[in-house]
Amino acid sequence: MIAKTVTGSDFTGALTYGAGLRAGRPNEKSELLSVANVGSQDAHQIAAEMAAVASMSGRIQQPVWHTILSWSPDEKVNREQKLRAAARYCELMGADLGRHQVAVYEHRDKDHAHVHIYINRVPMDGGPALRTDQNYARNVVATRQIRKELGMAELPSRRQTTRDLDPGKEATRGHVRDVLTAALANPAIQSLDQLVTHLREREIETTLKRDGKGVLVGTSFRYQESSVKGTDVGVKAKQLRDHFSPFGREALRTADQGQPRATGLAAAPTGAGLLPGDDGALLSFEDGPAEGPGADDAQQNENELRRKKRRRRHH
Template sequence: MITKVSIGSSFMGALNYNLKKLYSKDESQKAELLATNFASLKQQTIKNELRLIQSINPRLKRNTFHTSLNFGKDESVSNEKMLNIAEEYMKKMGFDNNAYFIFRHHDTDHPHCHILALRNRFDGSVVTDSNNYQRSDKIARELEIKHGLEQVKSSLESQVKAPNKDEIEMSLRTGKASKRMMLQELVGDALIKTNSIPSFIKSLENNGVNLLFNQASTGRVSGISYCYGGFIAKGQALGNQFKWGQVSKSLHYEQTKDFQSIDEANNRTRSAYPAGDNKHQSGASTADRMSIGTAKQAASNPEESKNTSRSNPFEPSKVSFETRSTDREADFGHGREPENLPTADQGGENHISNAPSAIASLGELLAAIPTTANMNDDSKKKKRKKDENIGLGR
């Protein structure tokens, strides 16, 4: 099972993404609502409940947790089993006292569901977003074993990163592998056929691949990036075997012996990407100084630009581990205002069959708000007036 995690600030935008599928007339795009603890699907009712819950933590901006649980293409997962797994996943991630929705989607060739939850808890605390992706990855491995699911290697164990959806679609459409896939093949072949840093560099340069080593003035190397046809990827973006730690071991790297070969390779790479070489800054790594040149070259290749943002070592990714994706679902609607949300409860096939009890009444929730919560402006004015009267002896 692969998880794709997103943290955002627009719960209604993410909800709208799922509701559009829920009410879609296209059966291939239609979604099912497996569970929620919201009292209604009316747009205004949802907004009122959200406003009330968020008032407990008004300063929390990134309050929306949205993730998808993706099962193997050949796995048969009933709604009941999917809901049980989703609820267990939520609990392990800390979402056991939060407002949430769980939707099952049918728009891909593999079973998957989307979990949308507020990080605000009903008791006034907030679910941490620390190490989200690592925790999600670990929980997915545990659930695979417990529920007899197809087991996937964790990202830490995977030696070669699998192609993402856009890369697969591009390959099918054009008949060509993506630049990242080409790099994996070329670098992997060079690692097998060479046994030293100089021969490794020469082999790759003969095949159009430039290497950029993150080399300090002392000669120490702490990282490696691969440049191919305007596309640049850190070793980690290709897979564990392409990271400097693994490369240096397999090629018997010695700092003093290989200093000159690495320095010369870096100079040739900078010459191949001259735009980035004018941006030297104090404290910046070799890779960071080339970021602008890379961005310009990537922009000239629209087919690869979709993937560059995920593999480009100079641009942080929004997600990590198996959660990386340039899938059309990747942003989950975060940051977008809701459009065409239903204004009345829907009936018929969209009734919730497995939903837990609805959110507690608004009065109960208000009672749970700490007495130390910020007073509104009217209350503050009344308190100031009372204090002034006491001070004047009235």
């Protein structure tokens, strides 16, 4: 099981999209599994109730918390297990079910089980809002705890190929993943430069790829003569940007950025439970790169590179 989280400002858009309401017709492959602290099971009404509570805090600009929990295609998960996992996730991320409004939807449009959790970051009692810093690392810790408690399996970050069976590569991938995950969960590491230094001290060399504007767009790691990409260990460049951006722009810089670079690459120095509801609807949460307005420079750059590669293949 893995978790992915995004935050936003529009409850109506999030929940109607979550409910699969397109062209006024509900998605028959989705269902509202449960709600907490809302009086309706209609997506528009749930959104209105959450927005009303969120309006009590003028400081929180993105009160919508949306997480998808996904299981492996070969893992059978029943309704009770999904509800328990969703409730435990909320608790582990600090969303007390006695204080926060929650709606949980399930999708059945993929070959793997997955649920979508919508949380109002602003609690009903007016207390501190749900924090969003270091969400990637906190998701890793939370899902690991849930898997342990409920006996669930870990979802591989990507499909295996015959090349993945190389024992040296597999050992490097596992070691780098473990060290990197622990580092991202360490509250003392609050910048990309600190992360690179931390990895170097553990004999993991880091290479960072940046676009023309200096935005991080790719990573790779080397340990004991074997190299792996960031995507091989489940950590994309965007996830690192999202992880460190709450600490300010300087947190995304590294000491090597002031040095001349060839080919535009910057290389780092080496060395309570939920209440079940009636039928509803649910969305499919895609984790690909964003397009159009709102996509950051690095994402647009990555999208353009993909389009160029496709055009070269077709010609």
